[in-house]
Amino acid sequence: MAYEVVKYQISFQDEHYATPANWRIDIRPFGGVLPAEPIVLTPAGAPLVLEYTNSDESKRSWIVGRKATIKYVYTGGENIPLPTEFFDTDERYHRVEIFKNDVLDGVYFIKPDSGQYDFRFPPFEVTLTAVDGLAFGKTVNFNMYQDGQLKYDRVTLYEAIVQRGLYQTIDSTVPVNVINSLYPSNIEAAQKLLLGSYVHTDMFYDFVKGPISTYDMLEYFCINFYSRVFIANNQVWIVRSSDLYQDEVGIDQYVDSAVNAITVPSFINVLGPGVGLFDGVPVDFNGNIRLVPAVKKATFKVEYKSINRLVNFTWLGWTGTDFPGWTRFGNPPIDRVGTATIDDPYRLVVYRDPVNPSTIEYLYQSVDSIMGKHDLLEFSFKYKFNGTTNLTVSIMADDPTITGFFRLDSSGSWVYDFGSDPTYIQIQRSGKKRDGSFSIKANPLSATKESSHFPNAMRIRISIYLPTGQYNPAGPDYNPLLGPPEDGVANPNVEFWPMKIGVISTGATGRDLTITNNANYSLEQDETSFQFIDTGEVGLSNTLFVSAGVPAATWNSAKAGVTARDIEEHMARANVDQYAKSITTFESSVYSNTIQMYNVFKVDTIPGKRYMMLSDSYKVKKCIHNVLLEEVLPEGGASVTYVETDIENDN
Amino acid sequence: MILGQDLIISINTDQNNLIPVCHSKTCSLSRDRDMLTITNPTTADESYIPSTKRGTISGDGLMIYQDVINGVSVLEWLESGALVAFKFSTSLSGGLIYSGSMYIDHWEISGEISDMVTYSFTAKINGALKIEKNDFVKTVYLSDLFGVRLAGCPNPYPVAVLWYDGSLIGLANNPDDVVSQFNGYAPNLYYRLSSPDNSCNYTMNIVWNAPEQPNWVPAEAGGLTGLWTGSGDGGISPSENGQDLITPIEVEP
Numbered sequence: 030m031a032y033e034v035v036k037y038q039i040s041f042q043d044e045h046y047a048t049p050a051n052w053r054i055d056i057r058p059f060g061g062v063l064p065a066e067p068i069v070l071t072p073a074g075a076p077l078v079l080e081y082t083n084s085d086e087s088k089r090s091w092i093v094g095r096k097a098t099i100k101y102v103y104t105g106g107e108n109i110p111l112p113t114e115f116f117d118t119d120e121r122y123h124r125v126e127i128f129k130n131d132v133l134d135g136v137y138f139i140k141p142d143s144g145q146y147d148f149r150f151p152p153f154e155v156t157l158t159a160v161d162g163l164a165f166g167k168t169v170n171f172n173m174y175q176d177g178q179l180k181y182d183r184v185t186l187y188e189a190i191v192q193r194g195l196y197q198t199i200d201s202t203v204p205v206n207v208i209n210s211l212y213p214s215n216i217e218a219a220q221k222l223l224l225g226s227y228v229h230t231d232m233f234y235d236f237v238k239g240p241i242s243t244y245d246m247l248e249y250f251c252i253n254f255y256s257r258v259f260i261a262n263n264q265v266w267i268v269r270s271s272d273l274y275q276d277e278v279g280i281d282q283y284v285d286s287a288v289n290a291i292t293v294p295s296f297i298n299v300l301g302p303g304v305g306l307f308d309g310v311p312v313d314f315n316g317n318i319r320l321v322p323a324v325k326k327a328t329f330k331v332e333y334k335s336i337n338r339l340v341n342f343t344w345l346g347w348t349g350t351d352f353p354g355w356t357r358f359g360n361p362p363i364d365r366v367g368t369a370t371i372d373d374p375y376r377l378v379v380y381r382d383p384v385n386p387s388t389i390e391y392l393y394q395s396v397d398s399i400m401g402k403h404d405l406l407e408f409s410f411k412y413k414f415n416g417t418t419n420l421t422v423s424i425m426a427d428d429p430t431i432t433g434f435f436r437l438d439s440s441g442s443w444v445y446d447f448g449s450d451p452t453y454i455q456i457q458r459s460g461k462k463r464d465g466s467f468s469i470k471a472n473p474l475s476a477t478k479e480s481s482h483f484p485n486a487m488r489i490r491i492s493i494y495l496p497t498g499q500y501n502p503a504g505p506d507y508n509p510l511l512g513p514p515e516d517g518v519a520n521p522n523v524e525f526w527p528m529k530i531g532v533i534s535t536g537a538t539g540r541d542l543t544i545t546n547n548a549n550y551s552l553e554q555d556e557t558s559f560q561f562i563d564t565g566e567v568g569l570s571n572t573l574f575v576s577a578g579v580p581a582a583t584w585n586s587a588k589a590g591v592t593a594r595d596i597e598e599h600m601a602r603a604n605v606d607q608y609a610k611s612i613t614t615f616e617s618s619v620y621s622n623t624i625q626m627y628n629v630f631k632v633d634t635i636p637g638k639r640y641m642m643l644s645d646s647y648k649v650k651k652c653i654h655n656v657l658l659e660e661v662l663p664e665g666g667a668s669v670t671y672v673e674t675d676i677e678n679d680n
Numbered sequence: 681m682i683l684g685q686d687l688i689i690s691i692n693t694d695q696n697n698l699i700p701v702c703h704s705k706t707c708s709l710s711r712d713r714d715m716l717t718i719t720n721p722t723t724a725d726e727s728y729i730p731s732t733k734r735g736t737i738s739g740d741g742l743m744i745y746q747d748v749i750n751g752v753s754v755l756e757w758l759e760s761g762a763l764v765a766f767k768f769s770t771s772l773s774g775g776l777i778y779s780g781s782m783y784i785d786h787w788e789i790s791g792e793i794s795d796m797v798t799y800s801f802t803a804k805i806n807g808a809l810k811i812e813k814n815d816f817v818k819t820v821y822l823s824d825l826f827g828v829r830l831a832g833c834p835n836p837y838p839v840a841v842l843w844y845d846g847s848l849i850g851l852a853n854n855p856d857d858v859v860s861q862f863n864g865y866a867p868n869l870y871y872r873l874s875s876p877d878n879s880c881n882y883t884m885n886i887v888w889n890a891p892e893q894p895n896w897v898p899a900e901a902g903g904l905t906g907l908w909t910g911s912g913d914g915g916i917s918p919s920e921n922g923q924d925l926i927t928p929i930e931v932e933p
Contacts, residue, residue, distance in 0.1 A: 044731055044732055046729060046730045046731070302718045302719065302720035302722075302727065303718070304729055310718055310719075310729060311718070311719035311720075312716040312717060312718055312719055312729060313716065313717060313719065314717060314719050315719075316719055617719065618719075620716055620718075620729055634720075634721050634722055651731065651732070653716075
């Protein structure tokens with residue numbers, strides 16, 4: 030089994046003079062030749078540095094990964110690994126487990142691209158760099174699948190963020206601790222946030238590009254909840270910054286789909302001059318207090334994202350001749366390919382009919398009463414040409430009781446059509462690249478004289494036509510003037526990946542938020558894109574839900590005096606609340622072997638302020654943390670002006 | 681032996697067989713520790729947190745090639761990078777011992793025409809320094825106050841057990857009595873007797889920092905004379921059955 034055996038081990042005791050801790054670094058390779066007993070490596074002078082890096086030096090660095098720099102001595106002795114052993118493998122080959130006093134403190138993976146060793150006769154130091162599971166979030170996708178099929182449904186935030194997100198790169202036994210006091214006012218009684226709130230997986234999936242990364246998925250959540258994610262003590266922490274100002278910080282610990290309130294002893298740490306009297310001691314006279322400017326104005330932008338209205342859009346249902354939910358007009362030659370795996374999903378195949386290519390045959394699906402005249406329609410799919418070069422689809426909007434209909438053209442406009450000169454979406458390709466995608470956000474219907482006849486709820490019909498182009502050389506309609514079929518395909522066809530048709534009923538493609546600090550400051554924060562917005566619309570995947578189909582109402586905070594608001598307004602206000610005035614940072618070397626990223630800090634000689642940790646470089650053996658702390662301000666502390674506006678379609 | 685004199689260094693790569701460097705002229709062990717300075721904006725008086733410890737050892741001696749451990753051995757350890765165990769003590773039979781292991785990091789040989797060849801070395805202590813405070817263990821015997829073995833040994837009993845200043849501790853009919861009287865004597869802070877062979881010889885455990893290291897246990901053959909206690913007419917003598925002491929009988933010391 031992978032990672033089963035500890036191949037190398039490095040142990041040392043830190044130099045805390047009162048309460049020294051024993052540290053152990055176990056390195057478990059994915060496989061290879063493994064020893065019966067761990068091979069003990071000699072720790073270098075600074076054997077371990079643990080770092081939380083924060084390039085922005087801001088509370089808005091949402092995901093803070095942790096890096097371990099491990100140094101051992103290459104003695105040249107038997108069984109002592111050459112540094113190249115760690116650098117000739119991929120990023121997940123060497124798993125590193127770091128134990129503090131025999132308790133697992135963190136799991137890391139050696140990055141082969143950032144090691145270092147000396148060019149000299151042994152002994153010399155070898156530097157290994159390992160990163161925690163969060164760091165891999167950018168390259169690992171949200172798990173959108175179940176048994177090889179798309180999981181396209183509303184799921185709990187726990188399932189989305191933790192099970193389908195975090196646990197893709199972090200052991201699924203790692204507890205997730207959440208500090209958050211924002212709750213939908215209509216959440217089921219006694220439910221906790223992650224288990225009582227739902228999100229549609231569409232939010233994390235694109236029908237053309239596939240699922241987004243788990244890193245992006247986490248960031249979606251963090252931006253909206255003004256929360257940070259990091260790993261400390263081998264536990265994931267999701268911490269809403271504003272809640273750190275509370276005297277009683279409630280922590281919900283999610284383990285294995287269950288949640289319990291936990292308490293952390295001495296959650297609030299005090300830094301001051303004296304070991305034993307304080308949780309950490311500033312040392313070396315390198316501390317400084319710096320002021321960070323207040324935010325005057327912050328802007329935010331969300332793009333609405335609709336939920337697919339088609340049935341059997343993943344081509345899962347297949348009778349051998351038909352896709353239930355879809356109708357064949359004429360007798361189009363269709364088929365299904367794929368093995369229902371992530372790499373090879375089911376796909377619709379539409380063949381050129383070699384016998385009678387001129388007949389209009391197509392596959393269609395009608396979805397009744399889903400769109401109003403002012404709604405926007407989203408349409409996207411992925412395709413691949415095999416031996417042909419074009420495909421034709423048609424999107425039609427009509428009220429079945431009234432003559433006449435609209436058809437969508439490739440520019441996203443609706444064209445009124447009596448049936449005499451139909452408008453289709455036709456996609457043609459030449460050259461070698463035969464796979465592609467189509468994605469469009471359609472304008473609202475034009476309010477022409479004719480269209481004004483239509484009632485608000487209209488039917489949408491999608492039709493997929495047989496491809497034209499190269500003929501089957503074996504068929505009776507083979508035209509030698511057009512040359513042989515391309516790619517050597519005997520039966521030219523088009524493959525269709527899952528398709529999406531969704532409706533955005535908000536009359537706009539998205540929404541802009543602007544929040545302005547009423548105090549006289551000047552800094553404008555860069556525009557932030559966010560994803561979750563309380564529109565009350567069940568057809569949007571931007572909406573958070575409190576049960577399978579009920580959108581979240583306004584959100585309450587535990588902070589007394591904070592008004593119930595939509596989630597996006599809480600978000601916007603948090604951005605100003607935390608920088609409502611010029612705040613201080615505290616940067617210093619701190620002597621301790623107990624302080625943690627999740628702690629709230631007070632500094633003995635700076636009364637009245639509380640801080641959160643932005644970054645830390647922890648020289649473990651010397652018990653020295655180089656920390657950057659930033660002041661936390663209370664929720665609702667700023668006087669602000671808040672404005673929301675629509676974003677119009679720019680098609 | 682006088683406490684605090686004659687520092688002896690014993691070294692070898694085999695830590696179970698440390699050998700005194702007999703030809704050593706001087707040896708030294710030093711230890712120091714880094715200090716982290718506490719940042720305290722409320723005072724100008726600095727305070728510290730103890731941090732990394734380290735130590736060095738140095739010694740020099742004559743190049744006596746017949747010794748098991750000699751100057752060449754030290755050079756060979758430097759060449760091979762051997763981990764060398766060391767022990768510093770002022771006695772080979774116990775007492776205060778500083779021990780640990782070291783790497784030789786410097787070696788030097790020098791000599792003048794018509795003079796002894798000498799060498800010196802320095803070393804870095806590898807890891808922790810161990811400080812042991814062991815008892816000295818000696819064989820002592822019953823004697824008069826001047827160290828003359830009591831007549832009648834190995835069976836001079838009964839005897840009157842005395843303290844080194846001549847004070848009477850008590851009467852003893854056998855070695856066990858001597859042990860319990862001597863060990864139970866309140867002014868006795870440093871010495872513990874045991875009687876391995878039931879004779880007039882005893883094993884004495886002497887605490888590492890005892891100011892003196894006696895070679896005998898003073899006593900007087902019991903029942904024959906009383907004892908002068910140094911306070912005029914305070915002499916005592918045993919009763920007829922030897923179980924009690926009776927007073928006073930004036931005697932000369």
